[in-house]
Amino acid sequence: MSEIPKTYEPPAIEAKWYAFWEQNGCFSADPKSPKPAYSIVIPPPNVTGSLTLGHVLNNTIQDILARRARMTGHEVLWLPGTDHAGIATQNVVEKMLRKEGAMKHRDDLGREALVGKIWEWKEKYGGIILKQLRALGASCDWSRTRFTMDEDYSRCVSRVFVDLYKKGLIYRGKRMVNWCPASLTALSDEEVEMKEQKGFMYHFRVEVAEEPGTFLTIATTRPETIPADTAVAVNPNDPRYTHLIGKHVYRALPLEVPKEQRRIPIIADEHVTFDFGTGVLKVTPAHDKADYEIGVRHKLPVIDVLTPDGRMAAEAGAELAGLDRFAARKKAAEILEAAGALEKAEPYVNNVGFSERADVPIEPRLSEQWFLKYPSVEQARACVMQPGELQKENGSAGFQPAASGILPDAQDDRGSNDVADKMPATAGRMPALPSSNANMRFFPDRWAKVYDHWLNGIQDWCISRQLWWGHRVPVWKKRVTINDYQLDADVFGWSGLNASREENEKAGVVVRVFRVRDGLEVTPEDYSFRTSETKDDTETFDVFVATADEEKGRGLEKNGFAQDTDVLDTWFSSWLWPFATMGWPEKTDTLAKFYPTTDLVTGPDIIFFWVARMIMAGFEWMGELPFKNVYFTSIIRDKQGRKLSKSLGNSPDPLDLIAKFGTDALRFGTMRSAPLGTDVTFDEKNIELGRNFCTKLWNAARFRQMQGGETEADIVPTLLTSDDKWILLRLDAAVREVSTALDEYRFSEATAALYRFFWSEYCDWYVEASKATLAGTDDARKANTLAVMDYVFSHTLRLFHPFMPFITEELWQGMGFANDMPANQGGKTIMFAPWPEPFTAEEREYFILDESDEQFANAKYEVVNLGRGLRRDFNIASSKRVRFVLKPNAKLADHETAVMQILLNAEPLEVNAAFAAAKGTPVALTPLGELFLPLDGLIDVAAERERIGKEIAKVEDELAKVRVKLADPNFAGKVPAKVLEDHQQRERDWSEKQAQLAKMRDALGSP
């Protein structure tokens, strides 16, 4: 045993052991290992990201799971990496380039140069967060680090795109999309966040063309879009307006356009609500999703009055053109007011969609984009267990760790079908499949409902982005006319393509041809439509060729094709993460061993963005779910309940916290404060708690070391004291509690159990009690106590290791526990030491453990508590040694007396069955007898009588409560036998105590 320094200095120790683990390949995952697999893929942080408390929480959990799995004999893969994060990364680098003066606008550089700059930036600064994760102790297999724009990964993305295109699930279309005027790109519905916004509801009048003098009043929040109105709509059943349907009004803006050109129809549409606003709706197909649909129903023209960057276009009229949309809103109201058309403008709060990334209101905009009809939706929906659904296998949660050194049982729990009839009917249009496939669990399970709800109402996914940084859409396009175009010769004659659809698709190439005139796809099997179907020489077609093969793409470019300029939504690559990082589409060893992964740990905020889509992708391309359990972390908030964010400045830097308190303290404190399923409020006090706990652990180790002696000597069962047996039983309880809590992903409960066990049980009672033996002269017993201490400490360190990897490794090695273990089971590092198991029946028998020992120890500690109470009542400092006398109920071993004496800080603790106390001597009634605190010259009979009187009052209070219950005939009649017995026992105990106390009081004589 080498000497343990006086204080724990985290930085040096953390650096030392992390390097040791890495150098010894402790994190690397071997697909050829015979051990059962445990795998987890990191939610890839943005490549521009740096460590936040959210990451700390998330990755600490993953590390705990991974480290524990290693200790339970699993071959562990924790696969790290980063995400290219399209918009975010492009923004960061563009901003930097503008700051450096390298460009004003991205067009100054051009696409290729800018993308080149971003790559440069990525190589230089990207992925800092991965280095920071090392500081957190993350045991990732760094040799497998992946980036979503790695060459291999990008090929997966293209391949998946082509596959979906082939399946007809990806299509190009002109649709209303969410347009971000700041980022100048389309967004998916999930990237739009509804926010309340204060504004005005403007009421303005328009005149009915056919009935001069008759006006309709329209309510709107967006008067600047009036120039884009192409109709006015009322509900067909609204009696106020039915007579006007079919007539026209004059649009209010722009004023300079001749009145007759501003005539728009009054139409009837069910979408209009009677009692909202005035019951008259202005219809703006170009700038509102619902209005667009009305426009489609009524074949209305579309007038676009906004530019992509959110300014008013020329069509908006001279006065508005060029203005920003918000300025234009004010201006439009002013114009209406000046024209006498504005009736009122009242303050109004409505919900507006904001671009999540740029934090500006989005514009619904008609534009041509790529869309995806989600694949494998039914399977994805059916595979997740809903709250309340029973799991077939004995109801236990989480992965089942195999016993150390034992080969895996089949962990696959699919195929159960007897839960099918218990599946609750799911509300919604499309009932989920029977739950026979439901074998993925969410923690907490209520997220499964949110997930199911989203899948039920799922809309096609707009996957194209008008950005440069990302995976470019792998589609090449050429417009051809029948006259000058020879499909066979120019396209299919080219060596890379074939004339038949099947053969092309077999080669990974998908060709689609659309007639420009009507947008219809022309789909004869052999593309021979060219000559036979039309005689019109001017007919033009758009030919789209999708291929994941860049070689082929370049060939197409030589033939006049041009690649689509859009890139794909970042999540279109992230959703492949669990298998694209493991070598898909090759059938790799890694995939065979580690897919599907065991656990996914992520935030509930990306349940739709990422989790749901990964599940679909897993089914679609692997035919299997990507993970078995999903743990949704808490959201960390500040004391005001706000999310932590850099812009609010309420986000402490984890690296500062590590510097101040140590990594283990940060990990332990965070885990202790983050219960399953609720948000957590960050408080540095929690990290302080972690730091204090580390110190306690450190000092307990030092105490052991100061006792010297042999490390981990064999325990001699016959020499075990009641305290020894007590702590062994407490350890056993802690092992069970911690293991169960971890199985159910209840990390805060696991840490609470560890804290309680180590601090309150081991340090406060056992170590203190052991001092009686250690200070004594019985060497055999001394050695035995040290052996028990080592046994408990070595198991404790292992229980702690997943939470606090560094300090536990340092002590594991420093205390010499590594020496007795086989190299691959803790001999080299605690990382592979076997996870503690509860005692077997044989072990219990060997140590002669039974409840009576525990009860006796508890009784002893109760004597101590009561004696300390007497001290307090008589104001005797805990450091002052005083004489106590115990008048015992039964014979006591000398050793037990010695323990109580040291715990009471008594000198001496006299055991005297015949003790005759002076009248008025303070006394406490304990489970082992009457405990006196003789106070020479300080005896106050009246005070002592009063003190005992208070005790009696307390006892009588309890007694009364129990008796009321027992007296109720219903109680005795209906209560389970066990409960009745408990209450009867309680009654007996309290009344005995009452009698004894009364006797003690009476002995003092009457006042």
Next chain:
RNA sequence: GCGCGGUUAGCUCAGUGGUAGAGCACUACCUUGACACGGUAGGGGUCGCAGGUUCGAAACCUGCACCGCGCACCA
């Protein structure tokens, strides 16, 4: 509007039908030989409100209030 959480000590939170708990904060005493980042003891709660079920409710049911979140939205 629909759905989901939450409401327990001053603060942060455990507690799935049977004697109300932890950490922090607070009070008193203690620099006793592992630890003052510590020890010992202590004060502090009609468990959001109102009904109901039950012998018994912080827990189960119903309704309400307030806080938070998600989805959908009416111009």
